[in-house]
Amino acid sequence: MERTYSDAVAALNTLQTNFATIESFREARKKRYNEQAIPEMVEWCRRTGYEPSDLDRLNPIHIAGTKGKGSTSAFVSSILSQFLPSPSQPAPLFNKIGLYTSPHLRFVRERIQINNEPLSEQSFAKYFFETWDRLEESARARGEPTDERAKPAYFRFLTLMAFHTYMSEGVDTAIIECGIGGEYDSTNIIVHPRVTGITSLGIDHTQILGHTIEEIAWHKAGIMKPGVPVHTVAQPPGAEEVLRDRAREKSVTLSVVDEYRALETWRLGLGAPFQRKNASLAIDLVSTFLRTLPAHRNTPPPPPTISPPLQPPEIRRGCEQVRWPGRCEIRREPGIAWHIDSGHTLESIQLAASWYASCISSSSSSTPTSSPPPQQPPPSTRPRILLFNQQTRDAPSLARALHATVSSALRTPRPFTHAVFCTNLTSARAGYAPDLVSMNADAHRADALEVQLGLRDAWAALHADGAVEVVVRGSVEEAVGWVRDVAAAAATPGEGGGVDVLVTGSVHLVGGFLEVLEGGGGVGG
Secondary structure, three states: OOOOHHHHHHHHHOOOOOHHHHHHHHHHHHHHHHHHHHHHHHHHHHHOOOOHHHHHHHOOEEEEOOEOHHHHHHHHHHHHHOOOOEOOEOOOOOOOEEEEOOOOOOOHHHHEEEOOEEOOHHHHHHHHHHHHHHHHHHHHHOOOOOOHHHOOOHHHHHHHHHHHHHHHHOOOEEEEEOOOOOOOOHHHHOOOOOEEEEOEOOOOOHHHHOOOHHHHHHHHHHHOOOOOOEEEEOOOHHHHHHHHHHHHHOOOOEEEEOOOHHHHHOOOOOOOOOHHHHHHHHHHHHHHHHHOOHHHOOOOOOOOOOOOOOOOHHHHHHHHHOOOOOOOEEEEEOOEEEEEOOOOOHHHHHHHHHHHHHHHOOOOOOOOOOOOOOOOOOHHHOOEEEEEOOOOOOHHHHHHHHHHHHHHHHOOOOOOOEEEEEOOOOEOOOEOOHHHOOOOOOHHHHHOOHHHHHHHHHHHHOOOOOOOEEEEEOOHHHHHHHHHHHHHHHOOOOOOOOEEEEEEOOHHHHHHHHHHHOOOOOOOO
């Protein structure tokens, strides 16, 4: 086997579980999955040469939740990065900060970051094959096959690889975002994190976590560890009660974070209003984390008011400098303002819809790039386009919720003038970009455009008068091309023009969209 980045991605993709297997065993495996997940992951960890307690050297910050856990993790990493060596930091506390998140947008190496930068292709290949080889050597030593059975599934492997990377690089701390749940999540082999955080909870991954907010809260609370402080945000009553019960069981202190009013005057790097909740949680996590370090045990918690300002100043710089592509992001090209958010649950899609509406309902917004360019028509007269997909959840229900949210915010029964529903396939010509290959959706339904045709019919039913143009496209590239054609037709010579587009519904959609927008994946002339 060659040892390039492309070879690593190809090998990694062999560890994905295909859709048919997932469906066949989903319910049958649920109980066993829950009971065996952590013991199995501990064994995999040992096969890579580490005891779970070795991971204490990473000084982990462990974060679970349904909504905002990636953004919160990014805020934490950005704030802590202000304490790295730099001209503006004469007394650095750290040299390397790890950040492990999922899923990725364009490149799988985005999941494993150091100092807010994804691993280079060279480093990813190095640590990938070191992990791969250790697992094969362990199997060989036991007289076991060294084929795919010697490696865990995709997410487990990447988690092991992230731990190996951070241990090898000697990071000073690692921010670790849970994948699904918490109690049985692959990341939950961490023994002694410095602090844990639980972001907003909602209904998602019900076949694994349960169908009620209380069941889901129980799973998320599984990252609590005895003696380790845990912070959360305001939760639905049933969820908060479960979190408090589990905190008592584990003898930990649970703190509920209020949104810091000071953030209303800051220009957060993630500018949507709902991100202030995530930033507030990140601030408390950092404050607690710093107090666990020998030199900062007397650091006071940040005050919950606008006066005096939150301290130290690194907190504000980190919150304002955070970057998290595909979340509340606006990109522009001639005639088009792309509003991009990877929301994929009911609540996150509603938040994305509210953010989009707030951006286009006024001539200014919370981010420097959000103002309409000069000589363009006011937002109320510009065509509004939805580019949407959700391949594995109840897509029509999510789309109807999005429609209702934007309709209410803009006070119009026709929140979009156009809608295009597409698959997650990057390009009809080139297929999926290698890093975006996904085997956990029904390929037959995708090929038949079953979900997209259902979305088209559901959307059309909301506009019986036929006043909204609704189309289906087989790939993200084709959908983007259609939007560009609409924008070109809407342009008025000599008077500017343009369209406002919301791209949302799926992390995989947004990843493919960014790949198309930036000219990758075989896309282009």
